[in-house]
Amino acid sequence: MCPNWLVVLVVGAEKETDRQKGIAMNRRLSLILSVGFAICLLIDSTASGQFGFSGRTNSLVSLARNEAVLKDLEAGMEVASKLNDLYDQYRSASDREFRNLGFDNDALRDLPGLERAVEMRKVSEKSAEVNRNLTARFLPKLEELLTSEQIKRLKQIQLQAAGIEVWLEPLWAKELDLSEVQKAQLAELRNDYNRRQQQLDGDFQQRLVRIREMNTERDAKATEILNDAQKTKLAELKGKPFDVSQLSYRRRGNN
8 A cells, every 4th residue: 555645746746747748847757656666565565564465465454455355354344344444544554654754755856866776775664664563553453353264364365465575574584484595586586676667667557557567577586486395385375366456556545
């Protein structure tokens, strides 16, 4: 889930470019989208990664309110209503925390490339910490509404949707028994695809489609880094297949 302020930033930039077609404005839009996508991907992955998810999808709380997920979990209407209320609380807390990060797009935009990359890493580190804290705060509330089996299934769906974005999280790295060499290889692969995604051309939706395609390609390469025992373990952790295309991004940030 991208925070509301980031969605507004990106949509506003698109509208601005519709009014002004100059080269400078298009460059500004490209940078805004690149920064925005980088943060969105990080927010999604780390928000749920601590307990099992990500990259292409949502935090545990936002995932739990998805209609297709609710159907899979066989959750009743009363529970669904309470999950929606919990999501509203989570979104408010998330927006507040990310505003407190003091993200300054103008300042980032004006920095030289190398300095901007350094600052983006700092933003990423802060975002990861914030999202882990949010997950830790809201998981107990989620456990009050769902059974242990439903929580287990929810994490399975997250892991399927997240790809390697969460494999490097301590919980899953331990479950998969990743070596230090494997962690380094996976991190390099993830960072390479993140850089490539930030350089994508096209409008907002076109870039989202391409990002999903690249994530699938990335995850296939990541699986090759695992040994046979780890591949078997990963399959067990994922559980029965879930159609993650049902978790598609929606502009209002409700995903």
